[in-house]
Amino acid sequence: MSASDQEWHNEQQRVTEVTTKIANRIQKLQREVGTVRGDVVDLRKDFWDEVRVNFSSSDDLGETSTSLRQQSQVLSERERSHLQSSESLKKMKLLVNSPYFGRIDFEETDSNQNDRIYLGIASFLDDDDETFLVYDWRAPVSSLYYDGAPGPASYDTPMGEIRGEMKLKRQFVIRNATIDVLFDTGVTIGDELLQQVLSHSADNHMKSIVATIQREQNAVIRNDKSRMLVVQGSAGSGKTSAALQRVAYLLYKYRETLKADQVILFSPNPLFNSYVSSVLPELGEENMQQTTFQAYLDYRLAKDFELEDLFTQMESLLKTAEGHPLDIKRAAINYKSSPAYLEVMLRYKEYLETQGMMFRPIRFQGRLILSSEQMSDKFYSFEPGVRMANRIELMREWMLKELTLFARKEREAPWVDNQIDLLGQDEYQKAYTHVRRKQHAKKDSFDDYESERNLLARMIVNEWLKPVRKWIKRKRFVDAKGLYRQLFGNKELHKSISGNNELPHYWDEISESTLNDLKNGKLSYEDSTPYLYLQELVQGFQSNNVIRHVFIDEVQDYSPFQLEYIKQLFPRARMTALGDLNQGIYAHASVLSSMEALQQLYGPQDTEVIHLNRSYRSTYEIVDFTRSMMPGGEDIVPFNRQGEKPLIIVDIDIQGIHQKIIEDINQLNAAGYEHTAIICKTLEETEQVYADLKDHLTLKKVTKTTPSFVKGTLVIPSYLAKGVEFDAVIIYNGSNEIYARESERKLFYTVCTRAMHLLHIYSLGEASHFITDIDSEKYSLV
Numbered sequence: 001m002s003a004s005d006q007e008w009h010n011e012q013q014r015v016t017e018v019t020t021k022i023a024n025r026i027q028k029l030q031r032e033v034g035t036v037r038g039d040v041v042d043l044r045k046d047f048w049d050e051v052r053v054n055f056s057s058s059d060d061l062g063e064t065s066t067s068l069r070q071q072s073q074v075l076s077e078r079e080r081s082h083l084q085s086s087e088s089l090k091k092m093k094l095l096v097n098s099p100y101f102g103r104i105d106f107e108e109t110d111s112n113q114n115d116r117i118y119l120g121i122a123s124f125l126d127d128d129d130e131t132f133l134v135y136d137w138r139a140p141v142s143s144l145y146y147d148g149a150p151g152p153a154s155y156d157t158p159m160g161e162i163r164g165e166m167k168l169k170r171q172f173v174i175r176n177a178t179i180d181v182l183f184d185t186g187v188t189i190g191d192e193l194l195q196q197v198l199s200h201s202a203d204n205h206m207k208s209i210v211a212t213i214q215r216e217q218n219a220v221i222r223n224d225k226s227r228m229l230v231v232q233g234s235a236g237s238g239k240t241s242a243a244l245q246r247v248a249y250l251l252y253k254y255r256e257t258l259k260a261d262q263v264i265l266f267s268p269n270p271l272f273n274s275y276v277s278s279v280l281p282e283l284g285e286e287n288m289q290q291t292t293f294q295a296y297l298d299y300r301l302a303k304d305f306e307l308e309d310l311f312t313q314m315e316s317l318l319k320t321a322e323g324h325p326l327d328i329k330r331a332a333i334n335y336k337s338s339p340a341y342l343e344v345m346l347r348y349k350e351y352l353e354t355q356g357m358m359f360r361p362i363r364f365q366g367r368l369i370l371s372s373e374q375m376s377d378k379f380y381s382f383e384p385g386v387r388m389a390n391r392i393e394l395m396r397e398w399m400l401k402e403l404t405l406f407a408r409k410e411r412e413a414p415w416v417d418n419q420i421d422l423l424g425q426d427e428y429q430k431a432y433t434h435v436r437r438k439q440h441a442k443k444d445s446f447d448d449y450e451s452e453r454n455l456l457a458r459m460i461v462n463e464w465l466k467p468v469r470k471w472i473k474r475k476r477f478v479d480a481k482g483l484y485r486q487l488f489g490n491k492e493l494h495k496s497i498s499g500n501n502e503l504p505h506y507w508d509e510i511s512e513s514t515l516n517d518l519k520n521g522k523l524s525y526e527d528s529t530p531y532l533y534l535q536e537l538v539q540g541f542q543s544n545n546v547i548r549h550v551f552i553d554e555v556q557d558y559s560p561f562q563l564e565y566i567k568q569l570f571p572r573a574r575m576t577a578l579g580d581l582n583q584g585i586y587a588h589a590s591v592l593s594s595m596e597a598l599q600q601l602y603g604p605q606d607t608e609v610i611h612l613n614r615s616y617r618s619t620y621e622i623v624d625f626t627r628s629m630m631p632g633g634e635d636i637v638p639f640n641r642q643g644e645k646p647l648i649i650v651d652i653d654i655q656g657i658h659q660k661i662i663e664d665i666n667q668l669n670a671a672g673y674e675h676t677a678i679i680c681k682t683l684e685e686t687e688q689v690y691a692d693l694k695d696h697l698t699l700k701k702v703t704k705t706t707p708s709f710v711k712g713t714l715v716i717p718s719y720l721a722k723g724v725e726f727d728a729v730i731i732y733n734g735s736n737e738i739y740a741r742e743s744e745r746k747l748f749y750t751v752c753t754r755a756m757h758l759l760h761i762y763s764l765g766e767a768s769h770f771i772t773d774i775d776s777e778k779y780s781l782v
């Protein structure tokens, strides 16, 4: 429905008025920020001039402290004011060219007043400080725009539900303070605007979607009831987008209590982190913390082990031919990520409470300070009721005391005298000053040889024992490696704590390879989380109480074990987990595959699941093709944006394929597609393709260490293309030889769904049966 010329004119007039007011506000704020900044600088510079310092008597001391406090208050008030003005200025700058994107006219029941509500990225109040010229898209009233259509409508406020009638819903695209697009809409959010937005080119950074949030996405964004929110959505259904707008929403709604650094997002890889990092700043908010689960594992374990990362595991699985070794590795991965293994860990902890605990002896210069047996005896000497982590805490205190006793005796050892003799003049002087400072200048000098020697001996021994003390403080005396080894070296024990569960297939091979890895200082990806979990169970969790919201994107790539671990890590946080079972490309059982395991995490009452079935990223033709690969794919609803059917190009000669890809990419560039990916299955294939084509095309190779995406033509291994999108996707070799195993169906689906506008699949020889099984009407074969 298009608005009349007169209405367009009126709206443009309003845009001009509002943007002029915003521009004026910007000027005012800039002046304010400048003045306050000057004040702050002056206050800091003259801080001590303004404070009356006098320590002569207790009265003077009191006056000094009051004066100090007052001056600090003035300073922090000015600093706060500076921060506020700077924040407002930032928001106004976001609004000045495009102040709003929507309007709703709403008449409350029993009131004849027709409120006009304009929605933008931030609120803008008129100079009277009362009239909202623009409402923040996150304000309660704004949900009308996302949830309702003209007609009876309601929205929730902290004071209760407000009912009424929506008389009008209008959408705008405003650029440079000029209306480019304006139309009135009858449905929730008009498809026209969405069509426009989705037909744009891909970018190397994700965009915010506030102008076109869909009703079901709004339910994700504004959900704040459940402790655990699970979003299961098809490829391109806006899970990541909804998650990021949800962060912005939470930061707005709980602005008094929630800060951006209390929110953490777990992403699939560092590249993805950079891809999504622009969305919150675009919305005028600070970025949340971002990390990957791998980064956390590295942080905790890389000093003790050579860790296998997820991508290395993936590479090795993709490259290993079907057969015995692959079956064993798969069995190991599945077992070690399963809830059954989690149970084993919990029972193992119970077992250790009464027997089998292992400690590393404490040695100094090859001499034993405390043996493993002594430590074990101490551990089991506590009351059985004392919790495991508390016992370790008590052990720590005991050991530190034992170390002090040892140190006292050690001062008499001959090596200490040698060390004293070796002290140079400088060191001696340093030692002297140090000791004097420690003694608070009680004695005048080293006049007494004995006391001099004692002081120096104490200092030297303490210095030499520092690493041991640190080692104890960090609870490194718990032999986590030994405990993990015991779990695989003692089959009977493992069996007995497995309860009713059978040991996994290939148990002997799995235990052998686990023990081998441990012996060689290696830890496989599937072992890393259980290992850390066991260590924490015994020592007590190193939890983070600051984080209030944990977001996990691509949650299908996590095992139930990992999710449990994250829950323990952030005990005070709510969790939002977003994923798509169809894109579970890794070998371990996905946390999403069992709703039961997922609901058990926080309990069914505290868990809410929202499904997003509509796919926005790709054209109708691409979604129709890709969904046909997946069982149950008919539930995926393509957004109605037309394009070309996916193209399958088969050749029997690799040179022929290369030639065609070069021509293809040249044509895509000429047609204005700026962001294209040649997606390869493995890193090896990526390296090869890059080497073969780089002299003919401008290519950028992406590997797991690439820090961020750039525009252009990328060559990228399949698993790094997770979560991102491209104008055109070229699958380098979608042949039946490369994508043959059933276990690779989801991988193939995932890479094909990265395409927004065009999908071209090259195949050396016969195309994968994932393609040929599809109705041939859904693609073009050349």
Ligand SMILES: Nc1ncnc2c1ncn2[C@@H]1O[C@H](COP(=O)(O)OP(=O)(O)OP(=O)(O)O)[C@@H](O)[C@H]1O
Pocket (backbone or CB within 6 Å): 194, 197, 198, 207, 209, 212, 213, 214, 217, 233, 234, 235, 236, 237, 238, 239, 240, 241, 242, 580, 583, 616, 617, 722, 723, 724, 725, 753
């Ligand atoms: N309401 C919307 N308005 C405009 N664009 C949208 C909307 N929802 C999704 N999109 C666009 O669709 C594309 C896919 O969104 P997003 O990456 O959030 O989906 P996803 O479900 O996380 O995808 P995947 O699981 O395949 O990685 C993005 O380009 C996003 O901007």
